[in-house]
Amino acid sequence: MTQGPRPYNFSAGPAAMPEAVLQRAASDMLDWQGSGMSVMEMSHRGKEFGAICSQAEADIRTLLAVPAHFHILFMQGGGLGENAIVPMNLSRGAGADFVITGSWSAKSQKEAQRYCKANVAASNADSQHTRLPDPATWQLARDASYVHICSNETIHGIEFQELPDLAALGSDAPLVIDFSSHVASRPVDWRRVGLAFGGAQKNLGPAGLTIVIVRDDLLGRALDICPTAFNYKTVAENKSMYNTPPTWGIYVAGLTFQWLLQQTEGELRGVEAMEQRNIAKAQLLYGFIDASSFYENKVAANCRSRMNVPFFLKDESRNEAFLAGAREAGLLQLKGHKSVGGMRASIYNAMPLAGVQALVSYMREFERSHA
Amino acid sequence: MTQGPRPYNFSAGPAAMPEAVLQRAASDMLDWQGSGMSVMEMSHRGKEFGAICSQAEADIRTLLAVPAHFHILFMQGGGLGENAIVPMNLSRGAGADFVITGSWSAKSQKEAQRYCKANVAASNADSQHTRLPDPATWQLARDASYVHICSNETIHGIEFQELPDLAALGSDAPLVIDFSSHVASRPVDWRRVGLAFGGAQKNLGPAGLTIVIVRDDLLGRALDICPTAFNYKTVAENKSMYNTPPTWGIYVAGLTFQWLLQQTEGELRGVEAMEQRNIAKAQLLYGFIDASSFYENKVAANCRSRMNVPFFLKDESRNEAFLAGAREAGLLQLKGHKSVGGMRASIYNAMPLAGVQALVSYMREFERSHA
Numbered sequence: 001m002t003q004g005p006r007p008y009n010f011s012a013g014p015a016a017m018p019e020a021v022l023q024r025a026a027s028d029m030l031d032w033q034g035s036g037m038s039v040m041e042m043s044h045r046g047k048e049f050g051a052i053c054s055q056a057e058a059d060i061r062t063l064l065a066v067p068a069h070f071h072i073l074f075m076q077g078g079g080l081g082e083n084a085i086v087p088m089n090l091s092r093g094a095g096a097d098f099v100i101t102g103s104w105s106a107k108s109q110k111e112a113q114r115y116c117k118a119n120v121a122a123s124n125a126d127s128q129h130t131r132l133p134d135p136a137t138w139q140l141a142r143d144a145s146y147v148h149i150c151s152n153e154t155i156h157g158i159e160f161q162e163l164p165d166l167a168a169l170g171s172d173a174p175l176v177i178d179f180s181s182h183v184a185s186r187p188v189d190w191r192r193v194g195l196a197f198g199g200a201q202k203n204l205g206p207a208g209l210t211i212v213i214v215r216d217d218l219l220g221r222a223l224d225i226c227p228t229a230f231n232y233k234t235v236a237e238n239k240s241m242y243n244t245p246p247t248w249g250i251y252v253a254g255l256t257f258q259w260l261l262q263q264t265e266g267e268l269r270g271v272e273a274m275e276q277r278n279i280a281k282a283q284l285l286y287g288f289i290d291a292s293s294f295y296e297n298k299v300a301a302n303c304r305s306r307m308n309v310p311f312f313l314k315d316e317s318r319n320e321a322f323l324a325g326a327r328e329a330g331l332l333q334l335k336g337h338k339s340v341g342g343m344r345a346s347i348y349n350a351m352p353l354a355g356v357q358a359l360v361s362y363m364r365e366f367e368r369s370h371a
Numbered sequence: 372m373t374q375g376p377r378p379y380n381f382s383a384g385p386a387a388m389p390e391a392v393l394q395r396a397a398s399d400m401l402d403w404q405g406s407g408m409s410v411m412e413m414s415h416r417g418k419e420f421g422a423i424c425s426q427a428e429a430d431i432r433t434l435l436a437v438p439a440h441f442h443i444l445f446m447q448g449g450g451l452g453e454n455a456i457v458p459m460n461l462s463r464g465a466g467a468d469f470v471i472t473g474s475w476s477a478k479s480q481k482e483a484q485r486y487c488k489a490n491v492a493a494s495n496a497d498s499q500h501t502r503l504p505d506p507a508t509w510q511l512a513r514d515a516s517y518v519h520i521c522s523n524e525t526i527h528g529i530e531f532q533e534l535p536d537l538a539a540l541g542s543d544a545p546l547v548i549d550f551s552s553h554v555a556s557r558p559v560d561w562r563r564v565g566l567a568f569g570g571a572q573k574n575l576g577p578a579g580l581t582i583v584i585v586r587d588d589l590l591g592r593a594l595d596i597c598p599t600a601f602n603y604k605t606v607a608e609n610k611s612m613y614n615t616p617p618t619w620g621i622y623v624a625g626l627t628f629q630w631l632l633q634q635t636e637g638e639l640r641g642v643e644a645m646e647q648r649n650i651a652k653a654q655l656l657y658g659f660i661d662a663s664s665f666y667e668n669k670v671a672a673n674c675r676s677r678m679n680v681p682f683f684l685k686d687e688s689r690n691e692a693f694l695a696g697a698r699e700a701g702l703l704q705l706k707g708h709k710s711v712g713g714m715r716a717s718i719y720n721a722m723p724l725a726g727v728q729a730l731v732s733y734m735r736e737f738e739r740s741h742a
Binding site: 006007009011012013014015016017019022023025026027029030031036037038040041042043044046076077078079080081083084085088111114115199201205206207208209224225227228229230242243244245246247248249252330332333 | 377378380382383384385386387388390393394396397398400401402407408409411412413414415417447448449450451452454455456459482485486570572576577578579580595596598599600601613614615616617618619620623701703704
């Protein structure tokens with residue numbers, strides 16, 4: 001165990017987790033609640049793990065205010081797996097619409113072409129993925145089986161501040177959102193959503209767990225070639241136990257759900273409390289960057305991600321020195337994604353305001369000594 | 372943490388793990404080797420996790436004596452996922468042969484029908500899955516893209532004591548083995564194998580990690596509908612990092628590989644040492660059952676599993692009392708699979724001989740007081 005405070009970890013994912021969750025996972029390791037077993041050693045069909053899994057499902061339902069007509073599925077394969085699993089389950093081999101806003105939505109559209117006509121309804125590629133295309137301009141197909149967006153682009157740092165209202169745009173297709181990198185950072189308007197999916201490894205728990213939340217009328221549409229283990233209807237009917245689920249991931253995500261439910265800010269609780277903290281963290285960091293002539297963020301102000309803040313030193317020859325100094329200051333994993341370059345600070349739920357304050361202090365001092 | 376000895380856990384999977392592995396996972400939890408991060412918090416593309424993953428791959432290669440022309444892939448989806456992923460990667464949409472020896476091979480054959488002509492080359496269903504069909508009687512197709520066996524049937528307790536030599540049977544198809552429930556319990560004759568797959572949760576680590584070991588000439592055959600995240604060629608070319616891998620599972624499996632490499636029995640090390648222990652454990656338990664008129668195992672002696680020992684009380688009205696007494700004696704998860712009934716003792720690598728001795732003592736005492 002470490003002595004003293006832990007460093008601040010700005011990894012885009014797998015990412016920092018609440019220290020209380022890690023402490024609990026460590027202390028439960030050899031004997032979960034007097035069972036004589038580690039959670040990793042439990043049959044997924046036994047009463048002990050059954051209780052862990054049911055509690056985790058109930059807690060995320062409460063946390064995200066998921067309506068009763070949505071199923072919560074614990075799966076495997078991550079977001080890239082879902083890029084195939086969604087069209088195998090929903091497309092019926094017909095058309096689907098994709099709104100391209102960055103790397104992740106582009107990958108989703110590309111993979112879906114294996115299974116259906118994957119129409120690009122809109123793209124912000126001409127802005128180098130720095131602004132969101134206005135929903136009023138989206139070219140939605142009349143017969144689309146679904147409309148896919150990535151509601152937070154981890155690499156490009158773009159976030160939908162509001163989910164599109166497809167009905168108001170004249171489409172009755174269900175909206176699919178890849179919410180991997182901002183799930184549980186803000187409320188979800190489920191009235192506008194048919195299916196949401198996300199890898200757990202950014203804001204909910206360890207890598208290897210995928211969470212799918214799907215409206216019940218969307219089950220039972222899978223193509224024959226959809227593997228049974230990835231057929232949402234089969235997974236739902238078997239309460240995520242058709243195949244052995246990633247039990248450790250569900251357990252740790254469940255601890256995280258409980259931690260999130262306990263968080264408060266004034267009168268606010270859970271995700272609403274986290275949203276306030278996330279707004280404060282993001283305002284602090286973007287505000288500092290915008291006021292500086294040394295750093296910059298290129299994303300339009302109305303669609304900047306609260307979770308992933310890519311930024312650049314205007315003099316990129318300082319990058320290595322910036323990263324080395326950050327590591328020395330206990331600020332880890334700030335290097336930007338290779339496809340974008342520069343820096344990226346991922347400030348998920350588990351990152352406290354103090355971590356962002358420490359980053360801003362470091363950035364200010366680095367600017368002062370290098371400008 | 373527990374005080375005193377832990378109970379013996381006979382779960383079929385997820386299953387008991389070496390206590391030393393659990394201790395290490397707990398003590399590393401908040402700070403892996405001075406990195407300031409939990410393994411769960413590390414970017415999969417960072418140097419820390421890169422080192423963990425490379426070491427795990429090197430160690431399982433050593434442990435299982437995997438030749439250089441085989442790729443070792445860390446994937447997701449488990450055995451049931453592989454039931455679709457294997458034919459999507461290997462069948463070319465043509466025929467494949469299946470030898471049905473129990474529940475798992477039957478499920479594999481059924482799922483493969485989505486992707487190819489899944490020929491039943493042999494079946495032991497007429498013996499209620501209690502003996503292995505003689506390879507000389509298998510009806511192998513001339514043009515099969517592969518031949519699938521489950522080399523240890525977890526539910527029925529049947530194990531191939533020797534892998535079939537397909538070339539000697541006149542087939543040049545690659546052999547695919549589902550070795551989930553006996554991997555690392557005995558050496559593998561790789562000369563006879565084209566692909567081996569297994570979920571980690573029985574003998575190697577936590578649920579949610581799938582290990583695939585595939586000969587390099589079998590890459591690049593995937594159907595167009597194979598999801599990119601499950602295309603063996605893509606996974607191999609990206610060193611299991613095309614999508615975010617189940618990082619915790621790889622880390623814990625890696626600790627298990629190191630534990631296994633350290634085990635010795637006389638001159639023997641690693642898997643060969645484990646094999647000796649596993650033979651001793653199985654002989655003790657089967658020997659006791661065979662000598663008893665109170666218990667029975669129905670599997671032919673030449674194909675009894677060393678890992679999974681299903682057994683029955685001849686008077687099944689005693690089942691509940693047997694299980695309750697076992698729990699009191701610190702012997703956990705002995706209930707048989709619902710499709711077979713009775714009892715099942717899974718005695719994987721992490722189960723010491725002392726655990727089997729304790730089980731036999733309990734069984735003897737239960738028989739004495741209830742016969």
